[in-house]
Amino acid sequence: MTTILLRRSLIPAALAAALPAAAALPATPKRPVVDEYHGVKVSDDYRWLEEGAAPEVAEWSRAQNAETRAKLDAIPARAAARAKIADYYGRVQPYFYDLVPRGGIVFGLEFEPPKDQPMLIALKSVDDPAGRRVLVDPNRLAERGRLSIDWFAPSPDGKFVAVAMSEKGSEDATLHFVDVASGKELDDRVPRVNYPTGGGSAAWAADDSGVYYTRYPQGDERPKEDANFYQQVYFHKMGTPASSDAYVLGKEFPRIAETKLAVGEDGKILLASVANGDGGEYAHWLRGLDGTWRQIARFEDKVVAAEPGPDGALYLISRKDAPRGKILRLPAGKTSLADAREIVKEGPLSLESNFETTTLLPTKTKLYAMRLDGGPSAVSVYDHDGKSLGEIPLPPVSSVSEIARDGDDGALVRVLTYLEPAAWHRFTGGELAKTALVMKAPVDFSDAEVIREWAVSKDGTRVPMSVIRRKDIKLDGRNPTLLYAYGGYGVSMKPRFLGIRGRLWLDAGGVYVVGNIRGGAEFGEAWHLAGNLSRKQNVFDDFLACARRLADAGYAAPGELAIEGGSNGGLLMGAALTQRPDLFRAVVSHVGIYDMLRVELEPNGAFNVTEFGTVKDPEQFKALHGYSPFHRVVDGVAYPAVLMLTGEHDGRVNPANSRKMAARLQAATSSRRPVLLRVSRDSGHGMGTALSESIEQQADVHAFLVDQMGLSRNDARARLLQ
16 A cells, blocks of 8 residues: 655644634445446445435535535635625626627627626627627526526528527526527427537528427437437427427437537538547538438548538548648538548647537638647638648737637637636737727736746656746745646646636735646647546646646645646546645545546446446456546545535536545545535536526635635735744
8 A cells, every 4th residue: 555645734733723624524324335347346335325316315415515614604715705706797897709600690698797697699790799689698587597508509691599598507408599680589499409418509401491409319219318318410390399300310320429510601511520429539420402411421530520611611620640630621512531632731739629619710711720739729820722821820828719700701719818808809811909899807917927837747748837826926835826627538728817716816825727737639639548548547647747846846835735626627636636645735626526437327427438438348447446536535544625516407427426525535534624515506517507606616615725725814825934
């Protein structure tokens, strides 16, 4: 057994004694259940906590919540932090995202704090936000922000828009329809078009007669265990009941299909891109001008993105023999990948591909391609034959979160940095010019800077980090440092505006760090594949290397780091705190995955098999069991302080993960530091969470961190360093 070294604390004994002690809750009952995998017997003392609907589990969760509230509400910094966070959102000006130009109208989502939920709006011009019209306002349709927009799809002529909406962050959405001219909602309803497992999508027919949409099994079409699988494409004819909708495509899709529909600007060409779960494999089907669907790319072809162009051609990102990506062009009327021509070769920067947003934008004569440079963004411009037309000039260490067409050949790009909020810019071939769609936030980061640090992982891989710090920082090892990372699914950690929590953290003397660890795609698909399946330990090694580098560089002393992550990043938190508890003082983990042996039994867990692996495979089981946080907790170890947050309506990661991990850590830890569980009754995995609930969560997290890092009062850092 590995010896765990106790940390050397910088906090004076008197202050340490004042920190909240471990939870005073009664010990959680242990009811062992033993499973056997490939000859290995594995015991689970808390299997009973998986039954979320059981009265005793509900009572256990209520008791945990009560204990957490008592501890967090007693922290002096909590009330002040909440007031500042609420004030921030009360003064943030409305901002816009998910822009989709159609029929001379720009559709998008507008977030207007302090309203709980974003609204669907229509703009005549990105230079006149005051002239926007609100088409759907969930805040008027349900109280306490319980209804939210999952996604929307305007018709090619901009006359109608389909809107998927769900309750309490469940992502279990029904499709609604709005007449844009009148703003009136139509009578049509289509249920179960979106779910956390495979998501959802819709695209209109060229004549506005109806919509193609992703449909989950209805009624008794499938066994109960398959209710959230086997996503297929159906067609809904406007003015008819959803029960009469016609099957279009998908019987050949895998059980864990995730489908995205994209339509050409004239509405005549329709593309269905299908992900094989969450591992990064995609297949593509095309509905041509004759109305026939044909498969143009298989999973093994490694075409990871496809976009229809205004010229009728398809533009594809391929990773076949090109892990950083190359661009292909399939001419109009062609339906075989063999007819596609390579127009942009693999370059030194990775082509970005994102299943949920456009990263390759064809316009009338140009092609815009979003790239990644280890985390920060770049955007290359080409003509339709792949000839380089230069780059869009971007600020240093910035990101482009969205790109949309502007007129015939221009582009709208949403640019943000860690220190500057998001702003939509117009690019027509020269410099970037800000539009009127600019987020104005009541915080100033002129006293801060962003630098790039590099860590060296266990196998010698160099791993970059973005360090956000005050300009007057002293690298004396006494800076409260918060390290954030994700490391999975090919999701890259691009720069994003720090906002109020970042400002509060810097004001407390803190340093904020984002690690671009493997598992993401910051350096292409090879970077992703080096951190998935049985190679997942590389992700944790990278993260631990980042933590050690921050100590070596003089930011914080060993054992005095705070770390934070969510979802797959919650798994990262669990692995980090169980593998090296001596490196960290406080851990915040949102909606995390912790029991890696049972996660695939959940509906969304089955989609994760292509990313994590399966216990059915002996080698993959060995890897999963080797790092599964729930199974790596050791009795008697002095674990850091832990705050776990989860939502009762989370359809992506079962809240049972958080319940079981909290119980296991509470029983095992020998430190006096608390292990707290916060369960939200009106949210899920995070999508659709009401602003009011988000404010409470942010206040809790900030209070927990400043308390556990010894920064509860304005002068706490001075006391810490005495």
